[in-house]
Amino acid sequence: MSKQYETVIGLEVHVELATKTKIFCGCSTAFGAAPNTQTCPVCTGMPGSLPVLNRQVLEYAIAVGLATNCDITRYAKFDRKNYFYPDNPQNYQISQLYLPICRNGGVEIETKEGGRKTVGIHEIHMEEDAGKLLHDAWEDCSLVDYNRSGVPLIEIVSEPDMRSAEEVIAYLEKLRLLIQYLGASDCKLQEGSMRADVNLSVREAGAEQFGTRTEMKNLNSFKAISRAIAGETERQIDLIESGEKVVQETRRWDDVKGESYVMRSKEDAQDYRYFPDPDLVPVVVSDEMLQKIRAAQPEFRNEKMRRYREEFGLPDYDIEIITESRHMADLFEAATAICGQPKKVSNWLMGETLRLMKEKETDAQDLCFSPEHLAKLIRLTDEKVITGAVAKEVFEVMFTENIDPEQYAEEKGLKTVNDEGALQKTVAEVIAANPQSVEDYRNGKEKAIGFLVGQTMKAMKGKADPAAVNRILKEACRK
Numbered sequence: 001m002s003k004q005y006e007t008v009i010g011l012e013v014h015v016e017l018a019t020k021t022k023i024f025c026g027c028s029t030a031f032g033a034a035p036n037t038q039t040c041p042v043c044t045g046m047p048g049s050l051p052v053l054n055r056q057v058l059e060y061a062i063a064v065g066l067a068t069n070c071d072i073t074r075y076a077k078f079d080r081k082n083y084f085y086p087d088n089p090q091n092y093q094i095s096q097l098y099l100p101i102c103r104n105g106g107v108e109i110e111t112k113e114g115g116r117k118t119v120g121i122h123e124i125h126m127e128e129d130a131g132k133l134l135h136d137a138w139e140d141c142s143l144v145d146y147n148r149s150g151v152p153l154i155e156i157v158s159e160p161d162m163r164s165a166e167e168v169i170a171y172l173e174k175l176r177l178l179i180q181y182l183g184a185s186d187c188k189l190q191e192g193s194m195r196a197d198v199n200l201s202v203r204e205a206g207a208e209q210f211g212t213r214t215e216m217k218n219l220n221s222f223k224a225i226s227r228a229i230a231g232e233t234e235r236q237i238d239l240i241e242s243g244e245k246v247v248q249e250t251r252r253w254d255d256v257k258g259e260s261y262v263m264r265s266k267e268d269a270q271d272y273r274y275f276p277d278p279d280l281v282p283v284v285v286s287d288e289m290l291q292k293i294r295a296a297q298p299e300f301r302n303e304k305m306r307r308y309r310e311e312f313g314l315p316d317y318d319i320e321i322i323t324e325s326r327h328m329a330d331l332f333e334a335a336t337a338i339c340g341q342p343k344k345v346s347n348w349l350m351g352e353t354l355r356l357m358k359e360k361e362t363d364a365q366d367l368c369f370s371p372e373h374l375a376k377l378i379r380l381t382d383e384k385v386i387t388g389a390v391a392k393e394v395f396e397v398m399f400t401e402n403i404d405p406e407q408y409a410e411e412k413g414l415k416t417v418n419d420e421g422a423l424q425k426t427v428a429e430v431i432a433a434n435p436q437s438v439e440d441y442r443n444g445k446e447k448a449i450g451f452l453v454g455q456t457m458k459a460m461k462g463k464a465d466p467a468a469v470n471r472i473l474k475e476a477c478r479k
Contacts, residue, residue, distance in 0.1 A: 065102030
């Protein structure tokens, strides 16, 4: 009888914070700049340069700690973590080991079986990011870009409470939503602003003692994380089944090949030779500061979902999609406040907005059209200033350029034609061109009128009121 195994997983999640400047200097954190253009003596580790803590980094870290039910350390310090890599200009990283800013928290997730469990958070600490190595296969060399060096991070260290890839993804989704709602980070995995190190071990089902763990570094997509967990679980079980030992080590997951390989043997804290940073003063969190940050916490997704059901009466599916992004939720609320029609606002977000987001590969937080313009588009349609078909055409431009829909419809001649004479003339031409459909309608085939309406709308380039066209056609066909 084959043995049953259990996977034990803990995560170290690195999140780049949404500050405009770096953690210890005034250099920009903007993504995508030319290499080594956002650097200074502090973030490149020049002798004699002195770091100064960015207050916004501290406030974001505390806000995330409160959102994840952590205890906030009222007297925190920074430490130097010594290691020697080409992308680390100082040959040490300023981090927090002994007195991290947040400890002993947890977030609740839904399990695959539909239950709930709490994933414990051991600590959250502030630290600086390293630079980025760029490997040039053509020139057979490696280049380093220090723009990312000194970008502020928080590292969220979980307890080993997760037992499957599904639980890991649920935990990461929960963290991402909390942090995005706070505005502390955009958490874009594809840009590296949220990355996860997966610590994983296996043990026989029912065993109390953990197995030997390995760590897989810098996974930046949910798909890669799921595949890495499956691959490493299988690798460790194969080792145990064949009588070999799992070695504690750091591994790199290759998602293209679907396998991991050894980077280095796993270091312990003593290998990094931590010591208190002599250039940074301790961080003292006052009652006033803590109270101010707590008071500024937003309405998070769960509370928002409950309110949307009660206040707006939206279907659960709409609510789930809209509240997946704080930006989309804010768009919905602001547009609804202007036009007073929550379901119509929701329909535009759930329909055309999602379609265009998928087509143009746009994230919800990057939507640029304003709630004022969306509300105006709904009003123009309701008042039959433009038709539904024209509204979709206008919205497509509004989606990318945030144009004023009324002004655009006016300039492009898209407003509904209400000239009875023009409509009757077009209807007469359509009837003359389609005698069989007219005869079918007169013989009781109601569908025939739909075809004639379509032909008329086509002739009017979608600018006629469909109800008026329907009425005039029916009157003309009866003559």
